[in-house]
Amino acid sequence: MSSRRWVLPALLASALTVSLAPHAAAHDRDGARTVGYYTNWAGYDRNFLVKNLDDNGTAPRLTHLNYAFGFLDETGKCVSSDPWADYQRPFSAEQSVSGKADEAGQPLLGNLNQLKQLKAKHPRLRVNISLGGWTGSKHFSDAALTPESRAAHVKSCIDLWLKGNLVGTAPGAAAGVFDGIDLDWEWPASPGAPGNVVRPEDRANFTALLVEYRKQLTALSWRTGKRYDLTAFLPADPAQADRGFEIPKVFALLTFATIQGYDYHGAWDPLTNQQSALRTPAADPTTPKFSTQVAIDHYLSRGAPRGKTVLGVPFYSRGWTGVRNENNGLFQPATGPAPATYEAGYEDYRVLKAQLGKYTVHRDPKAGHAWLFDGTTFWTWDDPVEIKRKGRYVAERGLGGAMIWSLDGDTADGELIRALRDGLS
Template identity: 35%
Template sequence: MFSIYDIFYLTFFNSSFSRSEDFLLGTYIRTWPLGDTEEEISKGIYWKGDDLNLKRVYKLNIAFGLIRNGSEIFIPDVELGFDLKSEVKKLKEKYKDLKVIISVGGWGAEGFSDMANDPKLRAEFCANAKKMILDYDFDGIDIDWEYPVGPDWELPIKTRPEDRENYVILLKELRDMLSNLSEITGKNYVLSVAVPASPWFLQKNDVVAVSKIVDHLKIMSYDYYGAWSSTTGHHANLYNNPKDPAWGGWSTDQAVKLYLNVVPSEKIWVGVPFYGRGWKGVKNENNGLFQPYEESIDAISWDKIKELINNGKFKRYWDDVAKAPYLFDGDTFITYMDKEALDYVIDYVKRYKLGGIFAWEYAHDMKGELLEYISSKR
């Protein structure tokens, strides 16, 4: 006999994957002001639904809702005046098939471990999630708990060994809530999770149980390199370059294959970044790749990377082993993803029959150029 989870799974995937596309496409979009720097963000300019290009996009994740008072879900910039509800309404009127999902969590988002460990707080959280879904006409919820149980290195949030079991229980209770809500509204609601592209997560968490509950797992296949790294490197390479000095290197291919061992391929979504990372004072050898540096640079949007390419100061290089581009001007190195790199990811997703591609995040590419490019290849 089918459980309620099996019934929802069959209903959702029979309807979703009867479409003509090879994979589904999604993107996150921020709830805080636009811009890369503190100065830009301080201007308080938010995105408008009329300005977004989401044609043929299946899912838009609103990032992020946070947890406070044990179980309450809130969006800080909504409380500061961002009229998110109005913008979501505009999007849903313009794109009739678009799923708009509330993502709860994000890096450094506290409250999950205590909430999931308390049956009363879990029930309140599910009720609050239901209320938010109805208030905003959202189409589901995405849990970006970063991370349950936690790796061996220190996280900025509380974790406990019981997170392994509580993570699964929380997701089951959210699925129950969404299934019950479906009976009332007649709509199918999405439940998804964001997961790291790292082996430790599968070792410490019951990913098999999680995969049986959620509609898809979004692998955050980026940030392999950054300010924490001892050298420059690729932050979203598809394949591993054996010359990579960091732990022998890591890649999206390696991460996906770990998950394919325990998760159905159609439930796996691959993440692509619409931003780059950079370093200054880079040693001028090997075109700056895998070299020591003096200073790191914060995330750089695709919009700004295009400007750097067009002004002619930087030269673009291509690592054909890793299938990753980078820029170097003799001092500054920038790792990023462009259309050529996306082509390889798209082919990879099709080859392994993965469920989708998602981007972090739309505000780094406000014209929707890369998102539209991915969509054109489906």
Template identity: 45%
Template sequence: MSAPRSAPARHRRRLAVLLAALLLPLAALTGLGAAPAAAASGLTATFAPQDNGSWWKGTFVVHNATSAPVTGWALEFDLPAGVSITGHYNGDATVTGRHVSVKNAYYNATVPPGGTTEPYSYWFVANGPIGAPTGCTVNGDKCDGTPDVPPTAPGKPRATAVTAHSVALGWTAAAAGDHPVASYEVLTGDTVLATTTTTSATLTGLTPATGYSFTVRAKDSRGNPGPRSEPLAVTTVDPASDPVPPGAPGDPRATAKTSTGVTLAWGAATDNVGVAAYDVYRDGTLATTVGAPATTATVTGLTPSTTYVFTVRARDAADNASAPSAALSVTTDDLVGQGKYLKAGYFAQWGIYGRQYFVKNLDTSGAAAKLDVLNYAFENIDPTNLTCQAGVTKGVSGNPQDPDEGTGAGDADADYGRAMTAAQSVDGVADDGWGQLRGNFNQLKKLKAKYPNLKAVVSIGGWTYSKFFSDAAATDASRKKFVSSCIDVWIKGNLPLYNGAGGPGTGAGVFDGIDIDWEWPGTDGHPGNHYSTADKAHLALLLAEFRRQLDALGGPHRLLTAFTPADPAKIAAGWDLTQGSGVFSALDYAMVQGYDFHGSGSDNSWEPARTGQSANLYPDPKDPYGFHFSVDAAVAAYLSAGTNPRKLAVGFPFYGRGWKTVADGGAHGVWQAADGAAPGQFPEEAGVRGYANLIASVPGMTVYHDDQAVATYGYTGDGGQWWSFDDAWSIGHKTPYIKNKNLLGAFVWEMSGDTPSGTLMNALDAGLK
């Protein structure tokens, strides 16, 4: 896969235009507390309106009553009925209905001790009846500094089921105070035994034949606890009272399934006293428990196109477990639906520089409407902390033989710091220069808003940024640390501060999953990469840890994908394809390399002396190399290991690889002698041109099609340039192969190579209808 080259660092600071306060008469309305008490965060806020005839101005002044500066503030409030806001100043605001959320601008983030945000306090322009907003909070505290009113006590708990080691409880809901009820805690004494968001909980791990006293209290969304409920006394069951286990449940069956879940039903078990619960096991591990008399359960957190084995055991109140039911094997649905095909594409972070390819171009070319998943490439691994890295500005060295070419490199400016102009923006609205999310990330959010079915994943690694994968994956502790950091930065969106952008949660909602582009586990890749024979096992464990932590977030299913090699030797060295325990037990799908089978670069380190097809579907019998790469051979390596074909997407290059001074050899330059890489689209990328540039910028090139190998190439004549690439013809012949093999679909490296009208993407979409 291509990797980020030395795109010039272009950092621009945009000076905010600070508007002078309008010196107009104040309306007769008062602020939200003239002399508020100090809040827990140390900040309070007052509001003042100003009548300007056809519109009015509302200003919030943030006050710091403490003796230390407070950096970072956020306001939330609800507008009066009939009021609409047409402009915001000195803050980054989001309006949802009548609710307004405001984060500080970078220049007024720090409120000095005993001071305020004046003269740069947040203000808005409004239409409608003049009135003070309600529900005002600053950093979560009431703007007037008064303490929160907590929820009321829940109703007295009741026991709905009691066994030797567990008690199921239910209770009536508490009434909210100033903030909504977010959760309930179940306690015995002062010890919290369980936390739940519902009005029921099952307490496990209790001691048999033992008396307990339980209370419940509510907590609101700010973490304020309410008073406890009345206590409930319960005694767990004595196992000696019933030594007879239940009979085995009836054979389970699948009544429904999706790509990430299976609903099961089974016949009721019998017991001399009574069945208390059923335990459902997935591949021998307890997946979920349901209380009797229910005989159905849904197991979630599964991955698409994956086979699982389920059994069910019954338990009585004495916790005697039955023998397992008969085993049921179920394969989850694929990600896109049978008869449909995935279309994914990489967007290169650095494409906004020399390529002048912006997220907006995905929209104007028509590609966004055809894509299911967009991969954002690439993000790096911190070389010291072995965590996901963000918020840096160091560029790559530009020397592909430099073992530290990508060490510590990244581009926070392109990611979320650069203020995009109106012409570069998906919706035609320029970044204001002080928003906390700008750059490509803000444009991705706009693109996803326009195309709600489009998912975006962040791709970590690539050719230049894979150096430290082996270290990050080496131990259980390092894997947990690495995965947690990646989720924190890229899914939770806790971006490091950079030129006024970033901050906690600012990147939330940009990415719907994570893509691992480790090139290559267990074998060499970029010069200087770390690798080990243990990488194969560690990669499978790393992906399992990603799956576990992503699923633990709750909410919608997050994608976990990987870019995988075409070379059988690299597959064998780094990718455990064992069914049930290998990499595919965690992955939603893999993107199998379908290109770069041959090529030559500017450093002449690859194959400078002979041309070669870079993306052929089938082997060419005339291939003189000692190895014969092809898409079909790569796919066969996975399928022969038992991989579900609906886990595999095949790669298509939207670029070409070329050689210069190529002899004709009676074969239009195919497999002929050459003298290094042909001139590239960019000086630092010899031997590589995007498809649109290649077709337009290589004079005198004749395009040929190899029907046997299914490959496209171009030649300018004896002693000239020879290029291997995909065009609409080869795409039109490769897509039926995907259908015939029942593969999941296709992906593209990378989207900027296409024509402005989307010639190649249109061909891919048409071929996968």
């Protein structure tokens, strides 16, 4: 422990110095950041393709697109979680951003090639590879454990995703697709998905991992003349935030951080509740209280700079069924998760909108949340009214922008992304 206490500050100071070099500057284009996650499974059951981001007007309204997810193997090295979706699947002319069909033998296929085409059409859009997620964070603790493991992990991720040396393709086939790396370690020093490796020292090791990323990204930047983003997804729960992150040091090393602004409640709770309210509803019977204001105020009180603090917003709903028909269904006992298209208790906005005639919409403007209820089934409800309200909250508090999970939940005409941008303006 004593060696870490002396070595880490020196490394941190070095990383902060090099991160201010011209090619590693952390400035974004004018206006609030608008960050959206596109998942590599969106093209399966949802049939939501990269092309749809162009068709529905999302791409020109984004500053950053996070492609989710890359995984870590048991050694802590970066690997593709789905090679077929990422870089092997051929797209027809009708499915392609460029309007041209993929050809046999071309160096790069799949979503990565589509992202390359999207960037060519929208050259100010920055695209980052997101690592981990709920099901892909098992080995982060091992990767961050020692100086050697951190160096090997970062080197493998830069080689795979930024240099584009994909398994089974020509060297550099995917070079230039990604402009940076987004870390979605869920969660340092706190339990996440079953089977995740969790250690108390994850907190300090997360900072040390960022130092190593900054060191290697800066070296790459000097060689290529490009700047690279380093971002992270951080939890809404203040206890998890304090347990897992040295907040001032973490923000100093990141281009920006996205704060989880959703999943405050869900069908894992016995009572219906809000999943993304701006403020805690007055009658909320649960403890501890969760809301956007609770989360954001906590990070700011711990030293997070407003300009680097980006609020997450949901393009989906959480739902319960077997709900007692009182108080319009809010804060009532339920028998379990509501039936849904892809996952019980979770439904895309666009799917629920098509069923809206079955429900009554209820709002709490003071707390900043809405819900649907039909007498037995309850859904949290982030429609354009609530999404615009969240964008306005970001602008009024001087935060660094908004992040979307996930872009496949929007409608064919992009009504949620338009509402968000209207609120941010």
